[in-house]
Amino acid sequence: MTNETLITQIQRFSVNDGPGFRTNIFLKGCNLKCSWCHNPETQSTDKEIYWKKRLCVQCGECLGACPLEAINPPIDPASAQEEGSTYYKIIKSRCDNCMECVEVCSYGALEAVGQAMTVEEILKEVESDMLFYKNSDGGMTISGGEPTQHKNFALKLMEAGKERGIHICLDTSGHCQWADLYALARNAEVILYDLKHLDDAIHRKLTGVSNKLILENLIHLVEIGTEIWLRIIVIPEHSISLDYHRRCIELLKSLPGEVKRIDIIPFHNWCEDKYGWLGRNWPMGELESVDPSDIQPILDHYLEAGLNATIGGSGFEKAKQIA
Ligand code: SF4
Ligand code: SF4
Structure with missing residues (x-):
């Protein structure tokens, strides 16, 4: 089993990646190439x-x-x-x-x-925030990159974290074989799952891969009763129309079980500098960031459909009570 893997960052006190205060572990390496990716440094498996x-x-x-x-x-x-x-x-x-x-x-x-770290080294950092997790229902979020691309390492990290009483979230694109996702999902209390685009052709254009596996795996996750926080990105020109979100709602209603919450994530271009630092061009060109207040009508559609939706996806409700 792999002893260490490359990490781009251990981000502490995050409030947007699961319930309460989170320590996010960004694994380096992803099998998608989302045009709007705000962590482009996690895409390559190399330093x-x-x-x-x-x-x-x-x-x-x-x-x-x-x-x-x-x-x-x-x-x-x-x-x-x-x-x-x-x-x-x-x-x-x-x-x-x-x-x-x-x-x-x-x-x-x-x-x-990219820094090579072992499970023990990561958990040592994570455990230093135990007090904040306990008081906010927080914990560790395994993110990336794409954790299923580091299946053995991620599994070891999740199992060791669970043994120490740490609440675990898995942040995944779902673009992987079901067996791999299942192996990780059964060790996570919450799955953060992205719906990047409903139309396969647009999904391929924006991420480099089909959405077929992602949609199939979403159904599987719902079937086994996983707590899912679905993230739906709103991108100008691609996924900002009310009609598009009506279709998302139809999909959600057709699932064989409940999605615990839906986080509507406005596209932003704050990460453009990182692309330059890596010697790459920002793929979204001049596209303007979406102002969260402009997508209130989208949120209203989800709420009217009886879905538990937010804009931005903060898991801060509990955390802010103790701040
Ligand atoms: S550019 Fe820097 S990292 Fe790359 S080979 Fe030269 S010294 Fe090493
Ligand atoms: S040339 Fe630039 S990058 Fe190289 S050592 Fe000098 S300041 Fe640093």
């Missing part, structure tokens, strides 16, 4: 490097440290900052992620993304 060009003074220290000539030579800092500049510090095709360059950059412009 990566953020290059924050605003901090880079083009001193050239990293160039001298790189054993593989995988650093572009310094250019005028102003040209590197120019909007639309395609200059990127790392030549990815040559880089083997040795991180020598990160070590020598004294300006904080280079940052390693």
